[in-house]
Amino acid sequence: MKLAALPRADWFGPLAIVILASIVITAFDPSFLSPFNIQILLLAASVNVVVAMSQMIIIAIGQMNLAIGAIGGFAAITFAGLMQVWSFPPPLAAVCALGLGAAAGLFNGALIARTGVSAFVITLASLSIFKGADLGITRAQPFYGVPASVKAFGNATMIGPIPWLALPAAVVVIGMWRLLYRQKVGRFILAVGGNSSAAELSGVSIERTTLWAHGLSGFLAALAGIMLVGRLQLGQPSIGDDWLILSFAAPVIGGAALAGGHVSVFGTLLGVVIVAMITQALVIFRIDPFFVQVVLGLLILWTVGVNRLREVRLSGGRA
Amino acid sequence: MTASIQRAPAALVRSALSNEFGLVALIAVFAAWFALATPGFASPFNLFTLGRIAAIDVMIGFSMMVVIVTGGLNLSVGAIGACSAMFFGWLSQRFGLPLVFTIPAALAMGAALGAVNGQLIVRSGLHSFIITLATMSVFFGVMVFVTRAEAFRALPPAILAFGRLRYFGYVSPLLLVSAGVGLALAALYRLTPLGREMLAAGANAAAAELSGVRVGRVFVRCHMLSGALAGVAALMAIARTGAAIPSMAGDLGQDWLLPAFLGPVLGGTLLSGGRVSVLGAFLGSALVSELTNGLLQFRVGEFWLQTYLGLMLLAAVLLDLMRRKLVARFGASR
Numbered sequence: 202m203k204l205a206a207l208p209r210a211d212w213f214g215p216l217a218i219v220i221l222a223s224i225v226i227t228a229f230d231p232s233f234l235s236p237f238n239i240q241i242l243l244l245a246a247s248v249n250v251v252v253a254m255s256q257m258i259i260i261a262i263g264q265m266n267l268a269i270g271a272i273g274g275f276a277a278i279t280f281a282g283l284m285q286v287w288s289f290p291p292p293l294a295a296v297c298a299l300g301l302g303a304a305a306g307l308f309n310g311a312l313i314a315r316t317g318v319s320a321f322v323i324t325l326a327s328l329s330i331f332k333g334a335d336l337g338i339t340r341a342q343p344f345y346g347v348p349a350s351v352k353a354f355g356n357a358t359m360i361g362p363i364p365w366l367a368l369p370a371a372v373v374v375i376g377m378w379r380l381l382y383r384q385k386v387g388r389f390i391l392a393v394g395g396n397s398s399a400a401e402l403s404g405v406s407i408e409r410t411t412l413w414a415h416g417l418s419g420f421l422a423a424l425a426g427i428m429l430v431g432r433l434q435l436g437q438p439s440i441g442d443d444w445l446i447l448s449f450a451a452p453v454i455g456g457a458a459l460a461g462g463h464v465s466v467f468g469t470l471l472g473v474v475i476v477a478m479i480t481q482a483l484v485i486f487r488i489d490p491f492f493v494q495v496v497l498g499l500l501i502l503w504t505v506g507v508n509r510l511r512e513v514r515l516s517g518g519r520a
Numbered sequence: 521m522t523a524s525i526q527r528a529p530a531a532l533v534r535s536a537l538s539n540e541f542g543l544v545a546l547i548a549v550f551a552a553w554f555a556l557a558t559p560g561f562a563s564p565f566n567l568f569t570l571g572r573i574a575a576i577d578v579m580i581g582f583s584m585m586v587v588i589v590t591g592g593l594n595l596s597v598g599a600i601g602a603c604s605a606m607f608f609g610w611l612s613q614r615f616g617l618p619l620v621f622t623i624p625a626a627l628a629m630g631a632a633l634g635a636v637n638g639q640l641i642v643r644s645g646l647h648s649f650i651i652t653l654a655t656m657s658v659f660f661g662v663m664v665f666v667t668r669a670e671a672f673r674a675l676p677p678a679i680l681a682f683g684r685l686r687y688f689g690y691v692s693p694l695l696l697v698s699a700g701v702g703l704a705l706a707a708l709y710r711l712t713p714l715g716r717e718m719l720a721a722g723a724n725a726a727a728a729e730l731s732g733v734r735v736g737r738v739f740v741r742c743h744m745l746s747g748a749l750a751g752v753a754a755l756m757a758i759a760r761t762g763a764a765i766p767s768m769a770g771d772l773g774q775d776w777l778l779p780a781f782l783g784p785v786l787g788g789t790l791l792s793g794g795r796v797s798v799l800g801a802f803l804g805s806a807l808v809s810e811l812t813n814g815l816l817q818f819r820v821g822e823f824w825l826q827t828y829l830g831l832m833l834l835a836a837v838l839l840d841l842m843r844r845k846l847v848a849r850f851g852a853s854r
Contacts, residue, residue, distance in 0.1 A: 265649065318837050319791055321593070321649070322781065326833040329778055333827030340823060442771065446657045449650065459650055491669070494661030494772070501654035505646055 211456030214507070215471035222478055230485050236362040242477050243363060244356075247370035248428050249447060250473045254377050255421035256448035257469050261381065262414045263394040263461020264320035268309060269422040269448055270441030271331035276302040276423030278339050281436020285346030299423045305331060306419020307412055314408040335438050344436030355431025366428055373421065378466045380417075390414050395462025450476060450497050454504045458512075476500075539788035539843075543803035547810060554814040561817050567690040572683070574809035575694035576756045580776050581783025581805040582701060582798075583749035588784055590722045590742050591793025592648030596637060596656035597750045597780050598773020602766060603663045604630040604751035609672025609764025619676055627751040633659055634747020638740030660772045672764040683759030694756050698802070701752065706798040718742055723794025750776075778829055782808045786836045808832065 226233045252269065259266040280298035283289040289297070305327070312323045359365050381387035389410045392400040401407050422441070429440050453459070454475055455468025479500075480493055554561040580597065587594040608626035611617050617625075637655055641648045685693050708715035720728040721735045729735045753776075758764050769776045785791070786807060787800025808829065815828055 312834070316838065316841055318841070322785065322791065322833070322837055325778065325781055326830045326837075329826040329830030330834070331830075333824050333830060336823035337821060337827060340821075445774075446653065446772070449653055453650065459647060489665055491661055491664045494657045495665065496661075498654040498657030498659075498661065501650065501657070502640065505650055505654075506644055509644055509646060 211465035211468040212471055214456075215454055215468055215475060219471055219474055219478065222475070222482070226478070226482050226485065233481070233485060238481065240358060240362040240364060242474075242481060243367050244432060245480065246473050246477045247364065247366040248425055248432065249451065249477065250370050250470055251373050251421055251425040251428065252444050252448050253451035253469050253473050254373055254466075255418045255425065257452040257455075257457060257464050257466075258377070258390065258414050258421070259320070259418050260449075260452050260457050260459060261394050261461060261464045262390050262411065263397070264313065264411075264414075265324065265449075266306075266309065266320065266415070266418050267324040267445065268305070268328040268331060269418060270444040271328045271335065272302050272305045272419050272422040272441070273426035273429070273444060274438060274441035275305065275331045275335045275426075277426035277430050277440040278335055278344060278436045278438055280427045281344035281347055281430050282338070284348060284351070285344045285436070291348055291351050295427055298427055299420055302423020302426070303416050303420040306415040306417065306422070309419070310412040310415030313415070314411040339436075339438040341438055343438060347430060347434055347436065351431045352434045355428065355434065366432060369424060369428060373424070374466060374470055381464070381466060386410070386413050391462055391464075393461075446494070446497050446501075447473075447476060450501050453501055453508070456508060458508075459505075539786075539797060539800045539840075540803060542843075543786065543800065543807055547803065547807050550807070550810055550814060554810075554817060558814070558817040561814060564690040566813070566817075568686055568692055570809060570813045571690065571692040571695045572760050573813070574806045575692060575698040576753055576760065577779045577809050578698040578783060578802050578805040579701065579749060579753035579756055580780045581787075581801045582698075582705060583746050583753055584780035585784040585787075585789055585796060585798070585801045586705070586718075586742055586749065587648070587746045588789050588791060589718050589793055589796050590648075590739050591725075591791075592641065592739075593652065593791075594634075594637065594648065594743065594746050595652040595777065596633070596659055596773065597746065597753075598769035598776030599656040599660040599663070600630050600633045600747050600773070601750040601754035601757070601776060602769050602773050603633060603659050604747075605754035605758055605764040605768060606663055606667050606672070606766060608755060608758065609675060610667070612676055613672045613674045619678055622676075623755060626755055627748045630747040630749070630751025630754070631744040632747070634743040634745070634750075635740060637747070638743030641743070642736040642739050656772050664766055667766055669766050671766065673762070675758065675763065679755070679759050680762045683756075683762070694759060697752070697756065701749070702798050702802050709796055709798065714738070714741065719794055719796065778826075778833070779805065779808065782829065782833055782836075785833065785840075788840070804836075 223234070232238060252273070255269045255273075256266060276298040279301050280294050283294040283297055284291060309320075309324055309327050312318070312327075313320050316323075354365050357365055359368065379387075381391065389400070389405045390413065392403075392405055393407055393410045397407055400410075425444075426440055430436050433440070451472035452464060452469045454472030455465045455470070457464040457469065476497065479496055483490060483492055483496070560566050580601075583597050583601075584594060604626045607629045608622050611622045611625055633655075637648070637652055640651045640655070644651065682693060687693065709719060717728070717733045717738050718741070720731070721733055721738045725735045754768070757768055761768070783805030784801045786804030787802070788797045789795065789801060811832065812825060812829070815825060816822070820828065
């Protein structure tokens with residue numbers, strides 16, 4: 202890539218913001234870059250990046266998935282419930298929960314692809330189906346019987362300040378990058394998102410591609426739910442309730458086109474880091490934590506505005 | 521003559537397949553079933569409670585419907601409703617202002633927040649989904665920040681008395697408010713140029729623009745109307761519960777989303793815009809409230825309720841697809 206083309210890359214702006222913000226925040230409070238603080242930052246970012254990827258894959262195909270939080274919560278209580286009630290070993294419980302998440306995603310994908318009803322309505326309906334099942338099974342009470350090994354995985358560090366939770370997150374990021382830029386399915390997903398009729402005419406099965414994207418989205422949502430069980434040390438039914446805004450904020454900050462066909466894996470990763478840094482900065486500067494919501498909302502508005510401007514400029518003033 | 525005889529059954533079938541007719545039939549069937557199968561459903565008190573909840577759900581549905589007309593949506597209805605309610609509570613409790621002032625002020629607050637949505641959407645040219653997703657977070661966050669998440673409970677007794685008022689032992693006046701707003705909306709879409717411009721702009725923005733409709737301004741008006749109606753729904757909720765509570769619509773106002781879409785979608789409002797059925801939305805929301813109430817009478821448990829509502833939305837869209845196919849077939853064979 203030529204040096205002059207760098208500022209036009211999706212990840213350039215977010216990266217500049219991350220570096221600049223780190224310098225500014227460290228200047229005010231040197232403890233920002235302390236190992237302990239970095240560990241907290243990475244813990245939050247590890248779960249959130251999986252949440253963001255779960256939405257990003259659906260944005261790539263030009264749709265939206267309102268149900269990721271509900272699927273994540275359902276998978277989380279399944280994971281914790283299987284371990285507590287039927288004393289499943291953690292790996293087996295995790296596989297069951299991941300399978301449930303993928304199945305829930307496939308359910309969404311099949312309905313969207315077969316009926317042609319908008320993804321918004323289908324996932325709004327399935328959001329309440331899964332959330333109701335989650336609350337109905339648990340009666341809104343958490344499962345506390347989480348084995349020590351799972352608790353350790355969710356909180357212990359691997360090397361230096363890097364927590365174990367960063368491992369699945371890193372695998373997901375690299376996997377998504379390979380999928381979208383190196384694998385046929387990923388290229389198909391982007392093609393359908395970019396122009397579904399053109400993709401269909403060139404022999405891409407829209408139904409199969411939609412199923413893939415939603416299955417993967419459900420799988421990732423379940424993974425994030427399982428990671429949160431480890432981090433919170435209990436199977437909380439309310440896991441996933443606050444994912445919706447973040448799941449759109451991070452990909453959008455990373456330069457994703459909401460119409461589909463264009464997403465950036467590393468941009469999304471940086472988007473998650475920016476959100477985590479803002480949350481931390483609000484804590485450091487003792488600003489009301491309620492304000493995170495406001496900042497997240499404003500951040501979405503600002504970035505979609507900037508992305509829109511860039512789009513207009515790239516297309517030579519048209520659109 | 522022969523033509524009209526041949527046409528009669530087709531017309532009959534089509535009216536029997538119409539959304540509104542189907543909804544009335546469903547409401548009647550379920551009412552009969554619940555009344556026979558549960559002792560509590562037909563009691564005057566339950567009918568009164570059901571009417572109050574249905575009235576609020578209908579208003580939430582209207583608030584979404586007026587934006588769906590444009591082919592967009594408004595995820596921030598719940599957040600706007602909570603903001604209006606808290607503004608009303610603040611004016612009433614802090615300054616002791618009378619209702620003649622506070623009610624219009626609360627509605628103006630809703631309309632102003634709706635105007636912010638509309639302006640952002642029209643000026644940026646972005647889809648209303650992402651804009652209202654962001655503003656829902658901003659509106660709700662600012663509201664919680666300003667109110668410190670504390671409720672206002674010292675409200676004028678008149679609004680509480682209005683919520684408790686009963687006509688004939690079981691009719692809540694809130695239901696009449698919803699019916700009145702519904703009539704006004706129907707008149708807007710059928711009789712006024714503005715209403716027709718809203719429908720035209722929603723059906724085909726480019727064509728409407730070419731025929732002289734100022735599409736941007738019309739869209740902003742739709743969002744202002746949506747905000748004001750969310751304010752009405754919030755005031756009705758205050759009349760029911762007797763307090764202005766920040767969490768009245770759940771975190772970020774998300775709890776209003778499902779009722780907001782259920783009514784209009786069941787009622788046959790096209791999500792792509794340009795077509796609206798006010799009566800359908802009214803009946804759709806009423807059916808949802810009736811089913812919710814009936815299911816609770818059967819003791820399915822509050823927690824599973826969401827699952828049933830989700831399944832209902834799913835069933836509604838699938839049935840609507842089948843209905844459209846049937847109508848198309850009868851239309852073709854005629």
